[in-house]
Amino acid sequence: RKEVEQDPGPFxxxxxxxxxxxxxxxxxxxxxxxxxxxxCRKEPKLLMSVYxxxxxxxxxxxxxxxxxxxxxxxxxDSKLSDSATYLCVVxxxxxxxxxxxxxxxxxx
Amino acid sequence: DxxxxxxxxxxxxxxxxxxxxxxxxxxxxxxxxxxxxxxxxAPKLLFHxxxxxxxxxxxxxxNFQSRRPNTSFCFLDIRSPGLGDAxxxxxxxxxxxxxxGGETQYxxxxxxxxxx
Numbered sequence: 001r002k003e004v005e006q007d008p009g010p011f012x013x014x015x016x017x018x019x020x021x022x023x024x025x026x027x028x029x030x031x032x033x034x035x036x037x038x039x040c041r042k043e044p045k046l047l048m049s050v051y052x053x054x055x056x057x058x059x060x061x062x063x064x065x066x067x068x069x070x071x072x073x074x075x076x077d078s079k080l081s082d083s084a085t086y087l088c089v090v091x092x093x094x095x096x097x098x099x100x101x102x103x104x105x106x107x108x
Numbered sequence: 109d110x111x112x113x114x115x116x117x118x119x120x121x122x123x124x125x126x127x128x129x130x131x132x133x134x135x136x137x138x139x140x141x142x143x144x145x146x147x148x149x150a151p152k153l154l155f156h157x158x159x160x161x162x163x164x165x166x167x168x169x170x171n172f173q174s175r176r177p178n179t180s181f182c183f184l185d186i187r188s189p190g191l192g193d194a195x196x197x198x199x200x201x202x203x204x205x206x207x208x209g210g211e212t213q214y215x216x217x218x219x220x221x222x223x224x
Binding site: 004032034041042043044045046049087091094095096097098099100101 | 139141148149150151152153156158196198202204205211212213214215216217218220
């Protein structure tokens with residue numbers, strides 16, 4: 001079993017749709033959690049950190065469930081520019097483990 | 109303003125010919141990381157430096173080495189590249205210390221390595 005597993009995707013959605021990604025992790029000692037966005041042939045860029053209380057940044061909402069060991073990312077009102085691969089990252093004592101990513105394509 | 113810079117952006121080398129990739133940062137971060145990312149896969153951590161302390165991942169091949177001569181620069185040396193080493197190599201930094209558990213990593217644009 002992989003340490004970090006993401007929805008296999010790809011997700012193809014129309015503009016304006018709401019889409020949710022899930023990510024599960026196996027190490028209960030995991031300390032911090034992030035969502036990164038990676039555009040084709042570019043580097044990963046931090047989208048948002050994920051906190052137990054949940055956090056929201058505009059159209060993006062991230063949630064953490066420590067008991068069930070999963071994190072989620074919700075994107076509301078999808079834009080064409082949201083098309084990218086979304087990487088779940090789990091950090092244990094400074095070591096970051098990436099999920100394989102979920103690819104989102106938003107279509108007109 | 110570039111914060112994590114990688115050079116070159118594209119590197120072509122021959123099978124078995126040593127190659128060095130470079131990374132520099134203007135963030136004055138303590139920790140620098142090297143990742144390997146192959147197509148449609150997650151970035152895989154090769155090693156990291158916390159200041160001058162080198163930390164190698166257990167499954168990183170001996171073919172990969174790293175140097176950090178000062179805070180700003182870190183190099184990835186591939187002693188004898190094989191065809192399977194063709195990938196994107198990503199450098200990242202964080203403020204550290206690496207066991208703090210909450211550090212955001214900032215990535216450079218990557219160097220895409222092609223092995224002929």
